[in-house]
Amino acid sequence: MTEMILRDGWDLESSEMLLRREMQRVGGMVLEELLNSDKGYRGVRTPCEKGHQAEFVEYRSKEIVTVLSPVTLDRAYYYCKQCGGGVVPRDQELDVQDTGFSPGVRRMIGHVGGNEAFEAGRRDLEILAGVSVSAKAVERVSEGIGRQLEVANRVERECFVSGKIVSLQSAEKLYVCLDGTGVPVVPKETEGRQGKEKGSVARTREGKLGCVFTQTRLDEKGHPVRDEHSTTYVGAIETAEQFGWRLYGEALRRGLNRASKVIILGDGLMDEADTALVQDLAVLVLGVDDHEPALVIGEMALDQRQGAFADRAEADHHDGPVDTGVNGPSGHCTQPPGAIG
Ligand SMILES: [Zn+2]
Numbered sequence: 001m002t003e004m005i006l007r008d009g010w011d012l013e014s015s016e017m018l019l020r021r022e023m024q025r026v027g028g029m030v031l032e033e034l035l036n037s038d039k040g041y042r043g044v045r046t047p048c049e050k051g052h053q054a055e056f057v058e059y060r061s062k063e064i065v066t067v068l069s070p071v072t073l074d075r076a077y078y079y080c081k082q083c084g085g086g087v088v089p090r091d092q093e094l095d096v097q098d099t100g101f102s103p104g105v106r107r108m109i110g111h112v113g114g115n116e117a118f119e120a121g122r123r124d125l126e127i128l129a130g131v132s133v134s135a136k137a138v139e140r141v142s143e144g145i146g147r148q149l150e151v152a153n154r155v156e157r158e159c160f161v162s163g164k165i166v167s168l169q170s171a172e173k174l175y176v177c178l179d180g181t182g183v184p185v186v187p188k189e190t191e192g193r194q195g196k197e198k199g200s201v202a203r204t205r206e207g208k209l210g211c212v213f214t215q216t217r218l219d220e221k222g223h224p225v226r227d228e229h230s231t232t233y234v235g236a237i238e239t240a241e242q243f244g245w246r247l248y249g250e251a252l253r254r255g256l257n258r259a260s261k262v263i264i265l266g267d268g269l270m271d272e273a274d275t276a277l278v279q280d281l282a283v284l285v286l287g288v289d290d291h292e293p294a295l296v297i298g299e300m301a302l303d304q305r306q307g308a309f310a311d312r313a314e315a316d317h318h319d320g321p322v323d324t325g326v327n328g329p330s331g332h333c334t335q336p337p338g339a340i341g
Helices: 002-008 012-035 089-094 103-113 118-129 135-162 240-253 272-286 302-316
Strands: 045-047 053-065 070-080 085-087 173-184 204-218 224-226 232-236 261-266 296-301
Touching: 012 070, 053 085, 070 089, 103 118, 103 135, 118 135, 135 240, 173 240, 204 240, 232 240, 240 272
Parallel strands: 173 261
Antiparallel strands: 045 053, 053 070, 070 085, 173 204, 204 224, 204 232, 261 296
8 A cells, every 4th residue: 555655646635535544444344353352142042121032043243333334234133923023132132123224333424423413424524534425424323312301301401300319519699591482493393383474385384492500609799690502402392391491400409499599591582481580490499470471570589489389389289270379381281291292
């Protein structure tokens, strides 16, 4: 290869890219050999996920894309009669069950897929990592990772909202902000939804974004300064009620119950549902409901809030409708947050 590069006078960029490609190709061959040193034969029978005895059928091959190159795995394939499905122990061990991408490639895809459009992500993977996948693969893998994260987040959120986990974080002032905006979506996402004008078809859905940050000091002019690196975000395309619980859970995680002051910010440009959401969040968090949906809609000190929290804690123990008016971010939810869809 050095001879070819010298003879044909390759420039540096061509040379480095060629060498990387070749190194990856050779690395892929080594990896393939390593992976195939154990083909996952675990005897004539091996237990399936449900504990039945699956029987060995044959060795089957499958290609997976790794960060080095695509490799072909030969693995023992078992069949479970009771479940009516295959069992491949080696895929489980290597974490490549039901996927054609190695864990390393999936991490890369998740990284680009979470930051940019899928096609742009595909190009970045190619240029930066020398890994070739389709834009569709970036979409599928990213969405799969997104679903896993959402499940984990929901479990955590429910723990905070139900009081199973109590945050030990505390701050001088905790800000809870939210906004919504129309997000253009593909037609299947708006099926059955009416547009803004009667009879028209919706082309957007409302993405809701909330953030929580803290503030401890003022600048020389006396303006509040957001604590550096203190902002965390939640975002979703979902109903105001669902989003209310999401944001409330995040605020709890960030130490809502221990903050000296809580300030809720929403802007006046939001549509009606959001204005209601801001008001209801204020009701939930602050226990007050007489504020206009202006820029700052509520601020309350800890000692004032504690009374409101006590009311709500009591309200939460009712099974039916409660009469405090403090029963959920949307004002209509009487179910525990565990019911969030
Ligand atoms: Zn089975």
